[in-house]
Amino acid sequence: MLKSRTFVKRTRKGNVIKVIKEHYLRDDIWCSVEGCEKCKQEKIHLSCNPRKTKLSEFPQLIIPDTNIFLHQIDIMEHVAFTNVIVLQTVLDEVRGRSLQIYNRIKTLLEEVPKHFYLFSNEHNRHTAIERLKDETMNDRNDRAIRTATLWYNIHLKTHPNGQITVLLISDDKDNRVKAQQEGIKACSMAEYVEQIDDYPELMDMVVYPSEDDTNDKKFTYEEHMTPVQISGGLKAGLLYQGSINISMHNYLEGTIMANIDGEETQILISGRGSLNRAIQGDTVAVKLLPKEEWKTNASKIISNDDEKEEEEEEEKNNEDETMKDGNEKSEEKENEEVSYTEKPIPTGKVVGIIKKHYxxxxxxxxxxxxxxxxxxxxxxxxxxxxxxxxxxxxxxxxxxxxxxxxxxxxxxxxxxxxxxxxxxxxxxxxxxxxGDRNTETEVLLLEHDVPYMPFSQQVLNDLPPEGENFTISEEELSKRKDLRDLDICSIDPPGCTDIDDALHVRPLENGNYEVGVHIADVTHFVRPSTAMDREAAKRGTTVYLVDKRIDMLPELLGTNLCSLRSNVDRLAFSCIWELTPDAEIVNVYFTKSVIRSKASLTYEEAQNRNDDKRMNDNITKSIRILNGLAKKLKKKRLDAGALTLASPEVRFNLENDSQDPVDVEMKELKETNALVEEFMLLANISVAKKIHSKYPESSLLRRHPTPPQNNFDVLIAAAESVGVKLNCSSSKELADSLDKAIVPGQPYFNKLIRIMTTRCMMQAVYFSSGTVSEKDFWHYGLATEIYTHFTSPIRRYSDVIVHRLLAAAINYGEGYSTDIIDKIKIQKICDVLNFRHRMAQQASRSSVELFTNLYFKDRVVEEEGFIIRILKNGFIALIPRYGIESIIYSEPNTKNVSKQIFTYDAKENKLVSEYCTFKIFDRITVQISIEETGVGGISSKLSMKLVKPFVPGISVESQNANKMNDEELNEIDDEIRNKIEVIKEEEEAQKTSSEPALKKRKVA
Structure with missing residues (x-):
């Protein structure tokens, strides 16, 4: 049955056109209830034995309306909710209002055990309705939902297994009243879950429409502007839009980046009132404060433990005034800048929230x-x-x-x-x-939005049906270059099972070398638009934690069929150069291949082969040639201005059974690390040039923006204070000055300043080449004009896309989807990948932090460290031995010391007291331990306390602070030895007569 209606509309250019909208109605859209004899359905989604509650004498299927899904999606995902009918009307409404919730509903529809069924009520002849004259779209949709619910109830009244009731769940009182008037059973979400006795936690998960009974009448925030007011303010240039970033050290301080007078500028938002209910990640509208209210102070550290004091002050300020006025009076106390500067930075307040990031x-x-x-x-x-x-x-x-x-x-x-x-x-x-390790690991995965659930059956269905017995077909071999005769080997960290890359080199008759980088051909198994491809795109990257990894691809591919193990045939994508002995590129070509690696080596094993002159097999000779070429490639990069930076990375040694950390050590890099790195960089650059030459508008590339000069201001000033001059005018000048950054008697200084330079860098990002001008392709850290990621497709989805682009560029195979030549779609992929990559990095750091806390549990150690950042009421110290950093407060930690011990010197960015001065790069000694934190000690964190230099009120007593002479130590040793002898005597006495021994111990 076909219905059509005609209407006219005006185009953007002002032309009026006639539009004919056709609406097809069908009789073969079934109810999908098991056992229904009226429907000739091929697939069953809904069980004929749904839940029975006190709301009806019959078993019940449920139909939630749109607002239930929008506001109660968390409870809908609970295992208690099964046999749910999702109406097309509802899904279409949700899609228009929240794409995130729409995707969550789509996931529910795909989960077989949940029994969620999408009923196309808009195309079913019995349930489709037209909008009435003067009826709002919202009222029309509510009526469509009630119509579909009524049809289901009539349809299932004569079900062979007995009548089944279909219950409408809505938190809209008017909708429920109309439903009941039409003979439909309806209830709110709270009323429904009250009837489910098996899951008492459901009542806690209900979202209530009103919160009036919980309001804090003493606190009043400024009213947010309406969307129309915000839009007008943005157009007039009176407001600025940006995503708010809250300080990690001060939850009452945030910033946005905005364009002020043609320059990208940071706007500071300071104080509870100015934040005005904005939460980390919200897109907000900000109004600048008058220039005389702009801030110039360093950031003050505020933790949750300080919040009670802050709240009490807020209450006091609000007794006679609004939150706005109270905040203005107390802003001096809540200050407030993200980084040290003498120049005031723009300061504003949130006047509206454009998009919430809940x-x-x-x-x-x-x-x-x-x-x-x-x-x-x-x-x-x-x-x-x-x-x-x-x-x-x-x-x-x-x-x-x-x-x-x-x-x-x-x-x-x-x-x-x-x-x-x-x-x-x-x-x-x-x-x-x-405190439970598994619980805390799940927490960090959730907090960093890492998809970690097991792969769904739909994804696993895309794996080769042969499983581990998969073999390369003769047809596939005929399309590829056979490189199985080459002496190819892989070099990876110890324990690596997802081997992405392998290398080979062989001398040519003309004196040059053929060098090949061979990368796992993941795209042979991960086809575009499949469930596996969508899941890999969603995950974006493999996430590496201390004790586990969260794979981007199922294990069968990641650690088996795609992993370039030794002595087995593997599919690869090869990048092969002809290089001169001076590592100059003569030519390069790319080919799909089949390889058979001759050795899977660790960095240490490869290094030992390189160093052991007695070993002269083909693989060892290849490693030596590759190592020589790699050194020349690295020199060329460094001469061009590439940076060698550093990070305080550590490695935990875990106990086999419990996986508890038993030792921690700094990661050691060998020459063979650099060997692999140089050829991977060369492959990435060569591939980037190739795909960009073929697809200049839609290549997936990676750029590292040049950091603004003011990023280095604090570091330059700190370096000058110890006699080191940093030139940050270009990456080449910076690299040269870092090489010269040496302080006599401080061997760690050069690495320390490289670590701090890393903190000044911008984030490297993926981008679509058609969205950025070519001059901005520049990768600052690598000093190369163009770059991409090609070498790790097992663990990075970016590389999967690049493999598809490269295959299309060399005209391999049947071609790929047109999506890879759509610059907008590529940029959307890049946006997701940038987010996933950032979250994966943060999750990895949080995992190290978790295991650091576990390692120091029940341990108290003293260790040397360095100050790397000065704040108004403290400083941040880095401890090289463990690769950790933490805040040390400069305020008193005892009630006996009431005065401020340190004064912050803004001009020279230092903390000054009568006892000593603290500056960046200063060497200190700290005591490291784990302490209970939070209100009531609900969590624990790594704590550093200053030991040396000794400062009364903030230092801890230790042997470094109060040294004993040798005579005192000997006396203590004698006392301990005497006590041991007494205990031994008691134990001996207890063997013959336990009673006297016990009496003797009591007397003692």
Whole structure:
């Protein structure tokens, strides 16, 4: 059945055109309920035995309306929710309002055990409706939902297994009233879950439409502007738009980047009132404050432990005034700048939130907000402290308050009213005990949005059906260059199972060398637009944690069929050069190939072969030639201005059974690390040139922007204070001055300044070549005009796209989707990859932090460190031995010392007291331990306390602070030896008569 309607509309150019919209209605859109004899359905989605509750005497299928999915999606994903009918009307509405929730619903529809079914009510002849005259679109959609629900109830009234009720769930009271008037059973989400006894936690997961009873009347934020006002302000240049980034050291301080007078500038937003309910990641509209209110101070550290004091001050400021006025009076105390500078930086306040960035947050209950009650199931309003220090406390309702104490939980933010100090949210799930390694690992994965769930069956279905017995077909071999006779080998870290790359070299008759880099041909197995391809694109990268990795591809591919193991045939994509003995490129070509690696070596094994003159087999000779060429390639890069930076990376030695850290050591780099790196860089550059020559508008490339000069201001000033001059005018000048940055008597200084230089760099990013001018392709760190990622397709999706581009560029195979020549689609892929790459890096660092805390549990050690950043009320110290850094407060840590010990000198960026002065690069000694933190000690963190130089009030007592002479130490040793002798005597006495021995110990 075909319905059509005609209407006219005006185009952007002002032309009026006639549009005919056709709407097809069908009789063969089935209910999908198991056992239904009216429908000739091929596939069943809904069980004929749905849940039965007190709301009806019959088993119930449920139909949620649009707002239920938009606001209650967390509860819909709970295992308790099965046999759910998702109407096309609802899915289309959700898609238009939240693409993120739309994708979550699509995932639910694909999960077989959930029994979620998409019913195309808009195309079913019995349920499709037309919009009435003067009816709003919202009312029309509500009516469409009720119509479909009524049809289901009539349709299933005579089901062979007995009547099945279809229940409409809506939090819209008017919609429920209309449904009941039409003979449809309807209830709110809260009413529905109250009837489910098996899952008591469901009540905590309900999002309530109002939070008026939790408002803090003493706190009032400024009203947000309307979208129309914001739009007008942005167009007039009175407001600035940006994504807010909250300081990791001060949760009352944030910044956005905005274009002011044609220059990209950082705007500081300082204080609770100025932040005005903006949360990390929100897209906000900001109004600049008058110039006389711009800030020039260094950042002050504020932690959750300081929050009580801050709240009390806020209350005091709000007794007679609004939050806005109170904030203006107390701003001097809450200051506030992201980095040291003498020049005031623009300061503003949030006047509206354009796009909220609410997500699920991991945290713990603030036990001081839990009331002790005899009714353990009583509902309480409590506060949750987020693991992310940039997020404010979140108020939730729960009946599990006491049970959840000492647990890591997941919560979500629902809303934040202007007269509530904290946002209001709901409980999502319990992760496990605080401090448990597995729980804390799951927390860091969730906090960094790392997809870590097992691969779905749809993804696994895309694997070769032969599994581990997969063999390369003769047809495939005929299309590829056979390189199995070459002496190819791989060089990787110890324990590496996902081997992406291998190398070979052989002398040519003309005196030159043929050098090949062979990369796993992942795209042979991961085809475009398959479930596996979509999952790999979603994950973006493999994430490496201390004790595990979260793979981008299923294990069968990553560690087997695609891994370039030795002595097995493998499919590869090869980049092969002719190089002169001086490592000059004569020519390069690319080919799909089949290889058979002769050896899988670790860096250490390859280094030993290189150094052992007694070894002269073909693989060893190849390593020596490659090593010689790599040194020449590296010299060329460094001469061109490539940087050699550093990071304080450590490696944990884990106990085999428990996986607990038993030792920590700095990672050691060998010559063979550089050997592999040089040829991977060369391959990436060569491939980048090739794909860009063929696809100048849609190549996936990687650039490293030149950092602005003011990024180096603090470092340059600090270096000058120790007699080192840094020239940061170009990467070449910077590289040369870093080579000369040596302080006599401080062998670690050069590495330290390279570590700090790394912190001044911009983030390298993926981009589509058609979206950026060619002059901006420049990779600052590598000093190359063009670059991409080609060499790690097992663990990076960027490389998968580049392989497809390269295959198309050399006209290999049947061709690829037109998506790879669409610059907008490539840029969207790049945006996701940049986010995933950043989150993977942060997750890896958090994993190191977690295992560092585990390592120092029950340990207290003293170690030498260096100051790497000065703040107004403290400094950040780096400890090279363990590759860790932490804040040391310069304020008193004892109630007996009430005065400020240090004064911050803004001009010279240092902390000054009568005892000593602290500057960047200063050497200190600290005591490292783990201490309980947070309200009520709900978490633990690495703590550093100053030991040397000794400063009363902030130092800890130690042997370094209060040294004993040899005579005193000998006396202590004698005392210990005497006690040991007494204990031994008691044990001997106990062998003959336990009673006298016990009496003797009591007397003693």
């Amino acid at each position: 997500r699920q947050y991991c945290g713990s209950i603030d036990k001081n907000t839990v009331q002790k009650t005899t009714n353990h199931n009583a509902t309480q309003n409590i506060l949750v402290i987020s693991m992310d220090r940039r997020i404010p406390k979140i108020r939730i309702r729960t009946r599990q308050a006491e049970a959840l104490m000492g647990k890591r939980i997941v919560v979500a933010i629902d809303s934040w009213s202007k007269n509530s100090l904290y946002p209001f949210g709901h409980f999502v799930r319990d992760l496990g005990d605080i």
